[in-house]
Amino acid sequence: MDRRIRVRFAPSPTGPLHIGGVRTALYNxxxxxxxxxxxxxxxxxxxxxxxxxxxxxxxxxxxxWLGIKFDEGVGIGGRYEPYRQSERTMYKDYALQxxxxxxxxxxFDTPEELxxxxxxxxxxxxxxxxxxxTRDNLRNSITMSAEEVDERLKNGEPYVIRFKFPKxxxxxxxxxxxxxxxxxxxxxxxxxxxxxxxxxxxxxxxxVDDYLMDISHxxxxxxxxxxxxxxxxxxRAFGWEERMPQxxxxxxxxxxxxxxxxxxxxxxxxxxxxxxxxxxxxKTGEISSGYRESGYLPQAVVxxxxxxxxxxxxxxxxxxxxxxxxxxxxxxxSKHGAKFDLVKAKWFxxxxxxxxxxxxxxxxxxxxxKQKGINSTMEYTKEVVSLVKERCDFxxxxxxxxxxxxxxxxxxxxxxxxxxxxxxxxxxxxQILEQxxxxxxxxxxNNTAFAHSTEEFLLNYIGENxxxxxxxxxxxxxxxxxxxxxxxxxxxxxxxxxxxTLSRIERSITVLENEV
RNA sequence: GCCCCGUUCGUCUAGUCUGGUCUAGGACGCAAGAUUUUCAUUCUUGAAAUCAGGGGUUCAAAUCCCCUACGGGGUACCA
Numbered sequence: 001m002d003r004r005i006r007v008r009f010a011p012s013p014t015g016p017l018h019i020g021g022v023r024t025a026l027y028n029x030x031x032x033x034x035x036x037x038x039x040x041x042x043x044x045x046x047x048x049x050x051x052x053x054x055x056x057x058x059x060x061x062x063x064x065w066l067g068i069k070f071d072e073g074v075g076i077g078g079r080y081e082p083y084r085q086s087e088r089t090m091y092k093d094y095a096l097q098x099x100x101x102x103x104x105x106x107x108f109d110t111p112e113e114l115x116x117x118x119x120x121x122x123x124x125x126x127x128x129x130x131x132x133x134t135r136d137n138l139r140n141s142i143t144m145s146a147e148e149v150d151e152r153l154k155n156g157e158p159y160v161i162r163f164k165f166p167k168x169x170x171x172x173x174x175x176x177x178x179x180x181x182x183x184x185x186x187x188x189x190x191x192x193x194x195x196x197x198x199x200x201x202x203x204x205x206x207x208v209d210d211y212l213m214d215i216s217h218x219x220x221x222x223x224x225x226x227x228x229x230x231x232x233x234x235x236r237a238f239g240w241e242e243r244m245p246q247x248x249x250x251x252x253x254x255x256x257x258x259x260x261x262x263x264x265x266x267x268x269x270x271x272x273x274x275x276x277x278x279x280x281x282x283k284t285g286e287i288s289s290g291y292r293e294s295g296y297l298p299q300a301v302v303x304x305x306x307x308x309x310x311x312x313x314x315x316x317x318x319x320x321x322x323x324x325x326x327x328x329x330x331x332x333x334s335k336h337g338a339k340f341d342l343v344k345a346k347w348f349x350x351x352x353x354x355x356x357x358x359x360x361x362x363x364x365x366x367x368x369x370k371q372k373g374i375n376s377t378m379e380y381t382k383e384v385v386s387l388v389k390e391r392c393d394f395x396x397x398x399x400x401x402x403x404x405x406x407x408x409x410x411x412x413x414x415x416x417x418x419x420x421x422x423x424x425x426x427x428x429x430x431q432i433l434e435q436x437x438x439x440x441x442x443x444x445x446n447n448t449a450f451a452h453s454t455e456e457f458l459l460n461y462i463g464e465n466x467x468x469x470x471x472x473x474x475x476x477x478x479x480x481x482x483x484x485x486x487x488x489x490x491x492x493x494x495x496x497x498x499x500x501t502l503s504r505i506e507r508s509i510t511v512l513e514n515e516v
Numbered sequence: 517g518c519c520c521c522g523u524u525c526g527u528c529u530a531g532u533c534u535g536g537u538c539u540a541g542g543a544c545g546c547a548a549g550a551u552u553u554u555c556a557u558u559c560u561u562g563a564a565a566u567c568a569g570g571g572g573u574u575c576a577a578a579u580c581c582c583c584u585a586c587g588g589g590g591u592a593c594c595a
Contacts, residue, residue: 226520307528336521
């Protein structure tokens with residue numbers, strides 16, 4: 001079949017977009033682009049009670065940030081407009097069509113009645129289901145006369161329209177990821193297709209829209225697999241089997257620890273975002289962190305998500321979006337759920353952070369410095385970035401690895417002091433300081449030469465006086481950084497310059513001479 | 517409860533369709549060594565899965581079949 005590939009991502013605007021939803025969208029996008037097809041954004045807002053303001057905008061902004069582009073849909077337009085289900089009014093006609101064909105029926109049972117029934121069954125340790133076994137005893141157009149039904153409809157009595165599953169029929173469907181799946185219709189309940197509020201449920205709206213929008217493949221989360229027989233039955237009931245899309249049900253994203261599907265609350269509890277962007281709940285004021293605000297690069301998020309449940313079959317792990325499009329295939333999606341791994345997510349970000357140019361990082365870092373009240377230059381910060389970026393996973397790691405280029409240490413790491421600043425180190429450091437002052441004068445205005453000469457001097461000095469290299473060097477480091485870490489000493493001296501170098505060493509002697 | 521889906525190193529996974537080349541490969545993490553005067557990086561090496569358990573089929577099973585266990589999902593006038 002040479003049907004044009006058309007897939008859709010169809011979220012409900014009930015809150016921020018979950019990272020699992022992002023992955024579903026990504027797989028749809030990759031699949032569409034791989035086959036030169038269309039990717040559509042449809043908003044499924046048929047549940048008015050769960051509608052959350054701002055959610056739709058959030059979803060659109062998320063994909064913009066991630067670099068996932070839609071060809072049609074809400075915010076873009078297209079020849080199947082509108083793409084917001086609340087603006088589509090054709091669903092009732094289709095539900096009625098099903099009633100005419102004998103595939104659906106009116107039901108007048110109130111939610112309270114059904115609730116009570118469920119409770120009743122529960123006390124008997126049974127499960128109530130509105131299905132082929134119970135519908136004959138309930139209040140619907142199967143048990144009522146045509147006149148009574150007409151009367152009730154005329155009186156404006158609330159009703160729903162339910163699908164009428166046949167008794168004991170095996171419903172077969174093919175899932176592109178799971179293969180053949182079979183379910184017996186007697187076990188399935190007569191799902192509501194059209195609600196008493198005049199809006200369709202997911203099942204009806206989804207099938208009607210997928211058909212009308214000529215969707216070729218439905219790629220969605222595994223939570224939809226149990227209702228897929230209904231959807232397949234719907235296509236058949238409408239006589240649309242020829243144009244029925246192929247189904248692919250994706251494995252779920254699981255919590256990193258323990259069990260269950262990854263949920264909204266897990267993220268901030270476990271210290272990682274579950275949402276692409278930061279979200280502020282307007283009602284509760286609660287804030288959920290986002291990947292963007294946490295410093296993740298969109299390419300890293302995309303790459304990580306792509307490999308969480310799919311693999312290329314090669315040992316390559318780093319992929320650009322175009323490379324992903326090139327190698328993506330539904331066949332290589334795994335069948336089982338995947339636990340989200342924060343550590344690996346950081347590793348991915350590290351990889352992409354390293355690919356950023358020094359200038360790109362420096363530009364953003366200068367902003368952070370400004371917020372700390374530090375004014376630096378692009379030239380200087382670019383040098384700093386080149387020295388420390390490989391130690392960073394995120395932009396936010398920059399400060400912790402480079403603060404000493406911008407401010408002198410106030411405190412000295414006690415452990416390092418204890419370990420290194422012993423014996424006659426105060427005296428040694430004083431002698432070193434004196435010599436460094438001479439070197440500074442000799443290399444006035446040339447920090448590179450100063451750093452170079454100082455390093456040379458230190459090595460000679462240590463050799464001549466038969467001192468412990470680690471001890472002396474680390475005391476100098478302690479004076480300059482305040483801790484036992486940091487980049488090459490000569491690079492530090494070169495960047496902070498002779499004046500700052502000398503004053504830091506001088507201060508360390510004053511502060512630490514009484515410590516020993 | 518019932519229905520559906522799944523189960524390979526701690527985690528993500530390759531291998532399963534088309535049994536033998538799998539003494540099960542890679543990545544993250546972990547450990548050790550090297551490099552670095554320090555920390556980090558980088559490099560090298562290593563530990564780590566009796567392929568959930570049991571039973572078949574077969575000359576041969578991680579790979580095919582059955583059962584059990586465990587995990588996940590569904591079971592709304594939510595999506």
